[in-house]
Amino acid sequence: MPPQALVVSIVGFGRFGQVLADILHNDFKIRVVDPLSQNQELAKSKGFDVVEAQDALNCDALFFCVPISSFEQTVQNYISNLKNSTKKPIFIDVLSVKQHPKRVFETYLPEGAQAMLTHPMFGPDSVRVKGLKDQRLVLDKFRMHDDTYAFWKNYLVDKGLAIVELSAEEHDRMAAESQGVTHFVGRVLGEFGFQNTSIDTLGARMLHEIQSQVCNDSWQLFEDLQTYNPDTRAVRVRLSNSLTTIFNKLLPNRINKEKLIVGIQGGAGSFNEEAARYYLSRTPEMPYELKYLHTSENVLRALYEGEVDRGQFAIHNSIGGIVGESVQAMANYRFRIVEEYAIKISHALMISPKADFNKVDTIMTHPQVLKQCKKNLEMKYERLKQTSGEGDLVDHAKVAELLGKGEIPLNVATMGSKVLAEIHGLQIIEESLQDLNENFTSFLWVERPQ
Numbered sequence: 001m002p003p004q005a006l007v008v009s010i011v012g013f014g015r016f017g018q019v020l021a022d023i024l025h026n027d028f029k030i031r032v033v034d035p036l037s038q039n040q041e042l043a044k045s046k047g048f049d050v051v052e053a054q055d056a057l058n059c060d061a062l063f064f065c066v067p068i069s070s071f072e073q074t075v076q077n078y079i080s081n082l083k084n085s086t087k088k089p090i091f092i093d094v095l096s097v098k099q100h101p102k103r104v105f106e107t108y109l110p111e112g113a114q115a116m117l118t119h120p121m122f123g124p125d126s127v128r129v130k131g132l133k134d135q136r137l138v139l140d141k142f143r144m145h146d147d148t149y150a151f152w153k154n155y156l157v158d159k160g161l162a163i164v165e166l167s168a169e170e171h172d173r174m175a176a177e178s179q180g181v182t183h184f185v186g187r188v189l190g191e192f193g194f195q196n197t198s199i200d201t202l203g204a205r206m207l208h209e210i211q212s213q214v215c216n217d218s219w220q221l222f223e224d225l226q227t228y229n230p231d232t233r234a235v236r237v238r239l240s241n242s243l244t245t246i247f248n249k250l251l252p253n254r255i256n257k258e259k260l261i262v263g264i265q266g267g268a269g270s271f272n273e274e275a276a277r278y279y280l281s282r283t284p285e286m287p288y289e290l291k292y293l294h295t296s297e298n299v300l301r302a303l304y305e306g307e308v309d310r311g312q313f314a315i316h317n318s319i320g321g322i323v324g325e326s327v328q329a330m331a332n333y334r335f336r337i338v339e340e341y342a343i344k345i346s347h348a349l350m351i352s353p354k355a356d357f358n359k360v361d362t363i364m365t366h367p368q369v370l371k372q373c374k375k376n377l378e379m380k381y382e383r384l385k386q387t388s389g390e391g392d393l394v395d396h397a398k399v400a401e402l403l404g405k406g407e408i409p410l411n412v413a414t415m416g417s418k419v420l421a422e423i424h425g426l427q428i429i430e431e432s433l434q435d436l437n438e439n440f441t442s443f444l445w446v447e448r449p450q
Contacts, residue, residue, distance in 0.1 A: 005029075006027075006028050006029070006060045006061070007028065007029045007031060007058070007059040007060050007061075008024055008028040008029070008030055008031070008059060008060065008061045008062075008063065009030075009031040009032075009033065009051070009056035009057070009059040009061070009062045009063070009089070010030065010031070010032050010033070010063045010065055011033045011034075011053075011056060011062065011063065011064050011065060011066060011074065011078070012033070012034060012064065012065035012066040012067075013032045013033075013034040013036075013039040013040075013042065013043050013065070014034075014039065014065065015123070015124045016065050016094060016120070016123065016124065017032070017034070017039075017063075017065035018042070018124070019120075019123070019124050019127055020063060020065060020094065020120075021043070021046065021048060023132065023159060025046070025047075025048070027155075028060075028061075029049075030048040030049070031048065031049045031050075031051045031055065031056055031059060032048045032049065032050050032051070033050075033051060033052065033053055033056045034050070053077065053078060053081060054081050054084060054085070056078075057078060057081060057082060057084075057085035057087070057089060058085055058086050058087050058089075059087060059089045060087065060089055060090070061089055061090050061092060061152075062078070062089040062090070062091050062092065063092050063093075063094060064091070064092070064093045064094065064095075064101075065094055067218075067220050067221065067224060068095050068096065068097060068100065068221070068224035068225070068228045069220065069223075069224050069228070071093065071095060071100070071101060071104060072100075072104045075091075075104050075105070075108055076108055079108045079109065079110070082110065082113075088112075088113065088114075090113075090114040090115065090116065090144065090148060091105060091109065091113065091114070091115040091116075092115070092116050092117075092118060092152075093105075093115075093117060093118065094118055094119065094120055095119065095228075096119055096175065096179065096221070096224075096225050096229075097119075097172060097175070097224070097225065097228045097229040098117050098119060098138070098140060098166075098168035098169075098171040098172055098175075099168045099169060099172050099229070099230060100228045100229075101117055101168075102117055102140070102142065102168040105117075105142070105143070109143070113143070114143055114144050114145060114148060115142050115143045115144065116139065116140070116141060116142055116143075116144045116149065116152065117138075117139070117140035117142045117168055118137060118138060118139055118140075119137070119138040119171060119175070120135070120137050120138075121135065121136040121137065121138060121164075121179075122135040122136070122137075123213075123217070125213055125216060126213075131160075132159060132160050132161065133160035134160065134161075134162050135160075135161055135162065136161070136162045136163075136164050137156060137161045137162070137163055137164065138164045138165075138166050138171055139153060139156075139163055139164070139165050139166075140165070140166060140167055140168050140171065141165075142168075172229045172230060172231050173231050175229060175231075176229050176231035176232040176234075176235045177231075177235060179225065180225060180226065180229060180231075180232040180235050180236075181235060181239065182210060182214065183214050183217075183222050183225055183226070184226070184235075184236060184239060185210065185214075185239075186210045186211045186213065186214025186215060187214060187215065187222055189207060189210070189211040190211055190214070190215045194207065194208065194211055196208060244334055244449065248448050248449055248450075251306040251448060253309070253447065253448065253450065254309050255306055255308075255309055256289075256309065258287065259286075259287040259288055259289050260280075260286055260287070260288040260289070260309050260310060261288070261289050261291065261307075261308045261309045261310070262276055262280070262288055262289070262290050262291065262308060262309065262310045262311070262312060263290075263291045263293045263298070263299045263302045263303060263307070263308035263310070263311045263312070264276050264290055264291070264292060264293060264299065264311070264312045264313070265293065265294065265295060265296050265298075265299050265312065265313035265314060265326070265395070266292065266294065266395055266397045267292040267294055267395050267397030267398050267400075267401060268292055268397060268401070268423060269397055269400065269416075269417055269419040269420040269422070269423040269424070270292075270395065270396070270397035270416065270417060270420070271314070271343065271345055271416070271417055271441060272312060272313070272314065272397075272443070273290065273292070273397075274343060274417065274419070275312065275314075275341070275343050275441075275443045276290060276312050276443075277290075278341075278343055279312070279339075279341060279443075279445055291307075291308055292397070293308075294391075294392040294394070294395040294397070294398050295325065295329070295391070295392065295394060295395065296313040296314075296323070296325050296326040296328075296329035296330070297325070297328070297329040297332070298392075299311040299312065299313050299329070300313075300329050300330065300332065300333040300335060300446075301332075301333070303333070303335060303446065303447070303448060304333050304334075304335070304448070306448075309447070310338070310445060310446065310447050311335070311445075311446045311447070312443055312444065312445050312446070313326050313329070313443065313444060313446075314326060314368065314441050314442070314443050315327075315340065315442050315443065315444050316441070316442040317345070317368055317371070317372055317439070317440070317441045317442070318372075318436055318438065318439050318440045318441070319371060319372045319374075319434065319435055319436050319439060320367075320368040320369075320371035320372045321371070323368055324367070325367075325394065326444075334449055335446045335447065335448060335449065336446060336447050336448065336449050336450065337444055337445075337446055338445045338446060338447055339444075339445045340442055340443070340444055340445075341442065341443060341445070342440040342441060342442040342443070343440065343441060343443070344438070344439065344440055345372065345434060345439045345440065345441045346417070346418075346431065346432050346434060346439065347369055347372060347373055347415050347416060347417075347431075347432070347433050347434050348415065348416065348417070348418040348420075348421065348428050348429075348430065348431040348432070348433065349363070349381070349413055349414075349415050349428070349429040349430050349433055350400065350403075350413060350414060350415070350416075350418075350420065350421045350426040350427060350428050350429060351403070351410075351412075351413045351414075351426060351427050351429060352403045352404070352406065352408075352410050352412075352426060352427070353404075353425050353426060353427055354406070354410060355410040355411070355413075355427070356410075357413075357427075357429055359410065359411055360384065360410075360411050360412070360413050361383070361384060361385060361411050362384060362385045362386075362387060362411055362412045362413065363377070363381070363384045363385070363386050363387070363412075363413050363414065363415060364387050364388065364389055364393070364396075364399050364408070364412050364413070364414055365388065365396040365399065365414050365415040365416060366388060366394055366395060366396050366416075367388045367394075368441075369396060369415045369416060370386050370388070370415075372434045372435060372436075372439060373415065373433045373434055373435060374435060375435045376433045376434070376435055377433065380430070380433075384413065396414050396415060396416040396420070397416060397417075397420060399412075399414040400414050400416060400420035400421075400423075400424050400426060401423075401424055403424065403426060404423075404424025404425050404426060405424075413429070414426075415433065418431055
């Protein structure tokens with residue numbers, strides 16, 4: 001047992017600071033530093049001295065039980081006051097990452113100051129359930145004198161802890177693969193809304209235990225674990241890739257073996273349909289079915305969820321440039337580009353068969369159409385307000401369909417392929433309104449990742 005004269009200061013009296021104080025209080029005089037009044041009152045109620053930072057330095061060992069993200073600033077503050085201290089304490093961290101505190105100590109500790117790196121592989125919940133015996137504690141001797149390190153190691157072993165000696169680098173590699181994965185999966189289950197059922201298997205109950213333990217910790221701890229360990233980013237990437245791989249293995253490249261199901265950005269009569277039929281004409285022996293999904297987001301979501309086998313959407317135009325809608329949708333999904341190809345585009349202005357063009361005051365069509373016809377519209381139809389619909393109505397083929405059905409006001413015109421007028425019985429006011437005669441739009445043909 002260490003002599004009662006030894007003083008230990010604990011900086012941070014949160015959940016783990018309280019556990020540490022309970023472990024040490026029978027053998028050391030405990031001082032506590034914490035800015036929160038409720039933690040100060042709790043420390044006092046347990047018989048511990050609550051002190052300021054300067055008084056905390058007058059101790060034999062100083063434990064930092066603070067969030068990972070505030071560790072560096074906290075250490076800086078204490079080191080700046082060390083010259084006024086009557087003692088030279090040893091510095092001990094309890095962070096869940098190890099290379100970060102090692103770097104901080106190397107940066108700020110004065111020459112000759114002792115420091116040890118630790119990671120208790122247990123928390124308040126596991127101690128409450130299982131007790132302290134055989135709980136694992138990682139130690140890195142770091143800058144501790146042999147006799148001092150032996151003293152603390154033996155003391156902790158006497159407390160029933162299982163000591164694992166690792167370098168900071170070894171620890172972080174292992175922790176990323178174990179603790180990092182566990183916390184990430186637990187948070188994913190929490191975000192998913194994983195609920196107990198009356199038929200839970202042992203595996204399901206174990207997952208609920210992981211979720212409960214992980215989500216009982218603060219989000220700050222989770223974020224710090226994931227961002228201050230240099231090895232966790234690569235592990236997260238592997239996890240994400242593995243999830244995608246398993247997900248896609250459950251969805252075959254072809255859902256329908258009799259015909260190819262293709263989801264396209266446009267509706268019936270759209271340039272998207274023209275492009276898709278052009279692409280599919282190269283394999284006339286293959287039966288197919290088109291699903292008119294109207295937006296790139298709908299196409300990529302349907303592909304991801306396995307509702308279609310292939311997808312197609314516009315990506316670039318000679319005049320209008322990049323199709324913003326498609327770029328935004330592409331950021332949300334993983335897919336494989338099979339091919340990029342282009343067709344020539346010509347835009348017509350059309351209205352409802354019941355409309356009087358003199359009373360039409362608005363053009364509703366895709367933003368790309370407005371870009372491709374900007375100069376001609378300014379020169380010939382300056383009086384018409386230009387707008388794009390929301391949701392499926394961003395697709396001018398959908399606008400044309402509703403115009404033909406009388407479900408859009410008669411003061412609204414649309415623009416797109418003249419085929420739309422033929423399909424929906426619309427009046428064509430003028431054809432070939434694109435500013436550039438050689439106006440081409442490029443499309444992407446996509447499939448699920450293999």
